[in-house]
Amino acid sequence: MADIKFEGWLGHGPDSVNGKMEWGSFEPKKWTEDDVDIEISHCGICGSDIHTLRSGWFPTNYPCCVGHEIIGKVVRVGKNVNHVKVGDRVGVGAQARTCQQPDCPECSSGNDSYCKRGLVNTYNSEFPNNEGKSYGGYANYTRTNKQFVVQIPNGLSSADAAPMLCGGVTVYSPLRRNGVGPGKSVGIVGVGGLGHFGVLFAKAMGADRVVGISRKNAKRDDVLKLGADEYIATDEDQDWHKKHAASLDVIVCTVSSAKMPLTKYLNLLKRGGEFVQVGAADGGEFPDVSVFTLLMNAVKITGSSTGAPWEIKQMLQLAADKKIKPWVQERPLKEANQAILDMEEGKARYRYVLKTQECAEQESSGEKGSEDSRKPKVNPISIVQDALADLHSLRQPLAKKFSKKNDIHPFEDASSLVFFSEKNDTSLLVFGSSSKKRPNSLTFARTFASNQILDMVELHIIPETFRTLSQFKSRKFAVGLRPMMLFSGTAWDSPVANEYTILKSFLIDMFKGDTGSGKIDVEGLQYIVSVAADEPAGEDAKPTVHLRLYLLDTKRSGQRLPRIELEEMGPRIDFRVGRSQQPEEAAWKEALKKPKAGEEKTKKNISTDIMGDKLGRIHLGKQDLNDLQTRKMKGLKRNRDLEGGNGVDDKDTQKRQKK
Numbered sequence: 001m002a003d004i005k006f007e008g009w010l011g012h013g014p015d016s017v018n019g020k021m022e023w024g025s026f027e028p029k030k031w032t033e034d035d036v037d038i039e040i041s042h043c044g045i046c047g048s049d050i051h052t053l054r055s056g057w058f059p060t061n062y063p064c065c066v067g068h069e070i071i072g073k074v075v076r077v078g079k080n081v082n083h084v085k086v087g088d089r090v091g092v093g094a095q096a097r098t099c100q101q102p103d104c105p106e107c108s109s110g111n112d113s114y115c116k117r118g119l120v121n122t123y124n125s126e127f128p129n130n131e132g133k134s135y136g137g138y139a140n141y142t143r144t145n146k147q148f149v150v151q152i153p154n155g156l157s158s159a160d161a162a163p164m165l166c167g168g169v170t171v172y173s174p175l176r177r178n179g180v181g182p183g184k185s186v187g188i189v190g191v192g193g194l195g196h197f198g199v200l201f202a203k204a205m206g207a208d209r210v211v212g213i214s215r216k217n218a219k220r221d222d223v224l225k226l227g228a229d230e231y232i233a234t235d236e237d238q239d240w241h242k243k244h245a246a247s248l249d250v251i252v253c254t255v256s257s258a259k260m261p262l263t264k265y266l267n268l269l270k271r272g273g274e275f276v277q278v279g280a281a282d283g284g285e286f287p288d289v290s291v292f293t294l295l296m297n298a299v300k301i302t303g304s305s306t307g308a309p310w311e312i313k314q315m316l317q318l319a320a321d322k323k324i325k326p327w328v329q330e331r332p333l334k335e336a337n338q339a340i341l342d343m344e345e346g347k348a349r350y351r352y353v354l355k356t357q358e359c360a361e362q363e364s365s366g367e368k369g370s371e372d373s374r375k376p377k378v379n380p381i382s383i384v385q386d387a388l389a390d391l392h393s394l395r396q397p398l399a400k401k402f403s404k405k406n407d408i409h410p411f412e413d414a415s416s417l418v419f420f421s422e423k424n425d426t427s428l429l430v431f432g433s434s435s436k437k438r439p440n441s442l443t444f445a446r447t448f449a450s451n452q453i454l455d456m457v458e459l460h461i462i463p464e465t466f467r468t469l470s471q472f473k474s475r476k477f478a479v480g481l482r483p484m485m486l487f488s489g490t491a492w493d494s495p496v497a498n499e500y501t502i503l504k505s506f507l508i509d510m511f512k513g514d515t516g517s518g519k520i521d522v523e524g525l526q527y528i529v530s531v532a533a534d535e536p537a538g539e540d541a542k543p544t545v546h547l548r549l550y551l552l553d554t555k556r557s558g559q560r561l562p563r564i565e566l567e568e569m570g571p572r573i574d575f576r577v578g579r580s581q582q583p584e585e586a587a588w589k590e591a592l593k594k595p596k597a598g599e600e601k602t603k604k605n606i607s608t609d610i611m612g613d614k615l616g617r618i619h620l621g622k623q624d625l626n627d628l629q630t631r632k633m634k635g636l637k638r639n640r641d642l643e644g645g646n647g648v649d650d651k652d653t654q655k656r657q658k659k
């Protein structure tokens, strides 16, 4: 294997963090018999990669290839390497090696990651003995010392295991070392990559109470889903530090900035409680703290750095045994620059994992490793397809799905949509597409009587928060029912028609279903469609719209009225509205006309009763009672009898009347 060409995304200066890493080759460390070469399949994106790319902590030694949550296949091992062999699936975290001397206080006591004599990081470090620089995992291959190379247990997928190697163990270690388990209350501050592992692991360790502490309410639902018992939004909840004062034994703080209300966090600790800082702000900054906060509460402030190999192995085993499922989003390695930008914007939910092309190709050609079957999909085409499939199944049995790929650009030329509409006798169409300029798009279009486009509106799905129907394990509602629809946010209230009022009308049209049948479910409402628009942040800013579906559950309350609970059913689609085409006034009027043909024609004097029997009504003209021949019936009868006929002609009648 002497011919490996090492290539990766290289930062050449602090500006590389702004989407400007460049793909290029690099010289790995000099080969020694203690080394392992790994063909990389996955690499998580850690907050530290960003600090390093921009020289945030200290000047970085460029060119630098970051990434220290590496998973891959061993392709070469040195003679002194016994614990892994070629072909094994292995991982490497934030460190490459330490001094490992028997008299090192740290290395000899299982605290390797605190070694003061010879710590080499997975990237941006120098190996001793002039062996060269360390390069990280946004690459095709990595060469590293055997010390921190660990086997990945079978029960874990590569995408799930990768971010555990740094993000996971950095919170696992302080939680374990502080005795988190039954009887303990734990706070996790900052719910990003590290923080979401904090919630997962604290729960898995059996803590009595886990509190997710974040800035905004936006992550509340997710954090409770991750298993947290409570959630605090420090920017938005009132008096949270008083309400929850002295309630926690341990806090692990992952916040990556010095701008944080440290004193208020410390107020949450019980007397003697421990505040462990793991987030590392640029320049090593940390907020000031009043001495009285320390004196009056006797709290401890400490820090923690990643974990030793034994801790990494222990954590992976716990994750495999307890089937811990992190929330990862896979991104192709070639999109590393964009993924970094998205990570910096706080879009990750909750960890991006880069995946190499070879690995993606192997998977699509069916050579899937047993470990990789449970990963969520994030490629744009699959998001659009999943969204279409879910909308289709929500509108069963009224909707029809087409999966053929047609090159349609509805806003440039809608003729193919009109054709579809005509052919399938439908007036509401949803079309999915994804391009670089307009990724993850759904276009809603309506046609009217003469098969022209009435109006259209385009939505751009936000991939990070997208969840399919099948990702929710709740039961689903019965087919054909109509929901209650809830539109919240000022966007829907516009007095003049705009893209939001159009969208509202589309969604109502879509979910109201077949109104002709007049069917009403006797058990009442079964589900709610909630469409909530954020308030726009600026004049031109488009609000994010959150589409959620909830099942209504009526539970016994012990009282006359039942208790009502909402359970999210999926899909969960957050989006921004893109282009729209509003109806022309004349077209709108025509579209609203009710066709006469649809009404049932009534026939004069004929009606149908509720049993379906036909009833007729006869109208008689006014009659003169004096003129009625009522007495001479006998005579008439005789005359008829005499003639032997069965009728009386007019002449005869006249004669008789004269008599």
Ligand SMILES: NC(=O)c1ccc[n+]([C@@H]2O[C@H](COP(=O)([O-])OP(=O)(O)OC[C@H]3O[C@@H](n4cnc5c(N)ncnc54)[C@H](OP(=O)(O)O)[C@@H]3O)[C@@H](O)[C@H]2O)c1
Pocket (backbone or CB within 6 Å): 045, 046, 047, 048, 049, 051, 166, 167, 170, 189, 190, 191, 192, 193, 194, 195, 213, 214, 215, 216, 219, 254, 255, 256, 257, 259, 260, 277, 278, 279, 280, 281, 304, 305, 306, 343, 346, 348, 350
């Ligand atoms: N000690 C170690 O050994 C170690 C190991 C790995 C990483 N780290 C460091 O840990 C930090 C977190 O890494 P990560 O990968 O989890 O990053 P991340 O996914 O970006 O999460 C960081 C979280 O911090 C909060 N935050 C971000 N900017 C903030 C600001 N300006 N003010 C207040 N809160 C802010 C956010 O939480 P909310 O949105 O919930 O408020 C965010 O989700 C980084 O500094 C990283 O370098 C340290």
Ligand SMILES: [Zn+2]
Pocket (backbone or CB within 6 Å): 046, 047, 048, 049, 068, 094, 166, 167
């Ligand atoms: Zn890291």
Ligand SMILES: [Zn+2]
Pocket (backbone or CB within 6 Å): 098, 099, 100, 101, 104, 105, 106, 107, 108, 115, 116, 117, 118
């Ligand atoms: Zn050491």
